[in-house]
Amino acid sequence: MAHLLEVSNLSTLIQSGTRKVRALDDVSFHIERGETFALLGESGCGKSMTALSVLRLLPTGGHVVSGSVRLDGQDLVSLPEVTMRSVRGARIAMIFQEPMTSLNPVLTVSQQISEVLVTHQQLANAELKQRQLSLLESVGIPDPARVLASYPHQLSGGMKQRIMIAIALACEPDLLIADEPTTALDVTIQAQVLRLLRNLQTKTGMGMLFITHDLGVVAEVAQRVAVMYAGEIVELATRDEFFQRPRHPYSQKLFDSLPRSSKRGEALAVISGSVPRLDQEFVGCRFAARCDQVMAVCHEQAPRWINGDGGSGVRCHLYAAEMAGQGKLGAILVPLSTAQTTSQGGAEVGPLLKVSDLKVHFPIRKGFWQRVVGHVKAVDGVSLSIAPGRTLALVGESGCGKTTVGKGLLQLLPVSAGSVQFSGEELTQMPPQALRTRRGKFQIIFQDPFSSLDPRMTVMEILEEGMHVLGINNAQRQDHIDRLLTEVGLSPESQFRYPHEFSGGQRQRIAIARALAVKPQLIVCDEPTSALDVSVQAQILNLLHSLQAAHQLSYLFITHNISVVEYLAHEVAVMYLGRIVERGPVESVLGSPKHPYTQALLSAVPLVEKVSGREIIRLQGEMPSPANPPSGCHFHPRCPQALPQCPQQYPDQSVFDAGHTVHCHLYPCNH
């Protein structure tokens, strides 16, 4: 019997003007019914192009040059467009990455679901209504009748992604293409969506092409994995095989560059450089320039596809010789450097930053006179402290107020109450002029490297901005700029260029240099790596790590990525709905989480290593609005272990050993 989807030797070319981009080159794989096939790779490797080629939805100028795409034996490439339209949506459906922009904001959910039902199944009236309700029920939406009548803006991100899935499943497709379906979602919501997809798959037996860059997600969902690099599939293997012994040097590097606790204190492996542009003619292996096991032959001859057993295979010269000799494919593993934890001297000195009971409330105004009718309590009583040279990680889902904490303590937002003491000086009451002169001491690095640099300024002008504050004169300034750029790993010549000429990782380096230019003692890092690819993330984390050692910097590291916390942080604070629910040294909090929310959050993180006996705690629902937080403990409506007193009273702080504190009624006060 034919495979559900068989892609063989697919090559896609995108032509814009005289530029020819070879988006896909000789891509072959197949997907069985009921199977999840993961496409893994960094951005710009052609993952999405593969999906779009299968659906024949390529951008203008793009066309399939050669190869075939067979769905149940039927070739899709040669189908006329009219017939193709009946394949899309009905037999192959797709879910996109961004649920916010995939739904039309001016149509109700009902209208958007019925679109596909009317087109492909010609349903009408009561039947249509019935089908819509059952679809929403099947994707686990409570109160489907209400949701059908609502508009997308009334729904949360997780709900929208569920509706996207419902729309995709409306015609019971044979194949579902999921293009990074959980990247824009929080970990607890991601866990919900992944479980939903798995359940639906077992129920309907559809095949799934799962596109992602996240190794953890691959480990959770996939049965077989293909790694893409620069438009080619470089490795294909079953999940277990892949996670036990990745064969291609690129796959190995991807694993090595993942931050985790075992690598604390040492530099992460990085893949130097970036993905090559696809508008060139390649001679030899495309990964050769970044590979550290490169041989002479790699630069001269493109590696062949080498089949291993069980449908696996790899495209690398390393395995060519072995194949000839033994006829069997084994993994050549680079010995991993032994983990060594350098314990940094936590000499007890006074904290550099001490925040107590910080509150940032945004007024909600209504009516003609703009009367204040309520407050969004984005941050509602947060206390934390950071010692010099230490890193505090602030962890939480989006909307819990972690970025607001960062901006509030830097006085970039008006603080409603509480105190922020920086080296003993109170910042909240400081007059603006005095505050301005001290601003150099605490800096911030943002998440999105594309909006954090002024596009109309050269790198030099960007770096100079802060030096005006320091009053460095012109001669020294030039020197200082050169030194800064070298320090963050850019060449001094790059100061005359504009931000758009740099890649995401390089831009983040410039942003770091800008913060360093004023010799800060504290840097608030607001998710500095979440917009970057894994290999680039490793570069930036290494840089931050070495800068901390060199300058005794303190970091407040705001993130939702637990593995980064494990790697970089000394202490961790977990936030939920404007309050810190658990705080303590990183080993103790991540090792033995006490608060039910922390436990759920940690269990929802997809792990690369299979940990036996790991019980995943599923959280129901989503985070409530900070404008109207639940009474008592904010977490009680979602808490699997809620006690009768939880809705009545916010729990006091319970202290465990080594500064590990929790706000939870499960642990009665023991002070």
Added chain:
Amino acid sequence: MMVQLTPLWTDWLIYALCVIIAVYIGYTRSKPHLLAPWRKVVRNPTAVASSVILLVFATIGLLDSIHFREALPQADNSGKTVYSAEIISAFDRLAKPLRDHVEKTYSAPLAVNLFAMESVEQADGRVARLFPRLKYAGGHLGKDIDQSTQDQWRLFTKGAISGALLWVLLGFMLNAALATHAKVRFSQMAQRLWRGQTELPWRTLLFTIGIVLWFGSIVWQLAPNYHLFGTDKVGLDVLYLTLKSIRTGLVIGILTTLVMLPFALLFGIMAGYFKGWIDDVIQYIYTVLNSIPSVLLIAAAVLMLQVYMDLNKDAFNSVVERADVRLLFLCLILGVTSWTGLCRLLRAETLKLREFDYVQAAHALGASHWKIMTRHIVPNVMHIVLITITLEFSSLVLAEAVLAYVGVGVDPSMHSWGNMINSARLELAREPMVWWPLAAAFVFMFVLVLAANLFADAVRDAFDPRVQ
């Protein structure tokens, strides 16, 4: 010849504008990111063609903005130079024949007789009803006035041929220069040029200049001897009137934007940046301004000025100065009523920009509000300003015509397309119709506004970040 320069108020502003443009060009040349969109503009054939037309208009307007008084021939021998009371412009000097050839009243284009019949007493004492000869048109023919058509054809051919020759010469020079620059043979370059295979649209440039040259040299031949576009009610040459109107149109179009720009920039950016009560106040101001019919506001302002000028007659030395002050005032009041649109756009853009991380980073670095606004916000909204200015220009030129029609436009003594149309509308009812002042004003205004619109489109395409 001795002259005494007497720049008018609007002249000063035009000079200032030229300086600003020169500074902008100089600054842009040093900034690759500012230069890039302009490179895109000059690669666009439509933009090149329309900018040639705009340049021709601008040149005439600029020549018309150099005002002076000529020295009078010395009456006594005291050695003191006495200057004429009349203020004229450099363009008036160039177009002296056009300016001086004032007939009695209407005459049709290229006619040699008046348009209306008159009773003329003849040599034998009889009074005859006939179309009298024009004083100047065809005057050089003397008695051979029936040869006028042949004479006109002769001048036309002369003009056409000399224009074509000039164009060919120019083409050769351009081709030679390009060939030297690209280091290819002359014929090879000519081939490329002809097929439009050059990087910049030189072919379009050459053709547009060719058309301008051709028309220009025909006009050059015919205009001094005939009234190419006829004469108006008081016998003024209509071609001269339309050419003089160019300056009025340009001044209104450009100075008004110059007046509104500070309002729009300052208020728009302040409203978006500070938000809160500052935003509220600015929003209330422009909402109120927007809800007053602007024609009413302009009429009231112009009448106030009129009263003021009547009460202070001594402050104004000549008719030209009076007219100029009124023009300037019109620009001011038009500017005050038209800044709201741009202001709203800038406010919205600033609201977006102020939340950008680089603005937050500047805050974190301790930059002052003023510095953030000038260094980060203003450069990032400049594309909107540029697009709005170019689009606004043509609508302002048209607005002038409408205002003159209503009667609150520029001074009636000032030459403008609006005034021409206004005075021509009554004559449209005449039989036979006097169509030429209207047609001339229409053609010139149409060409200017079309060129400005096409240019604005090209600028918008090049600067709009969404298109890139």
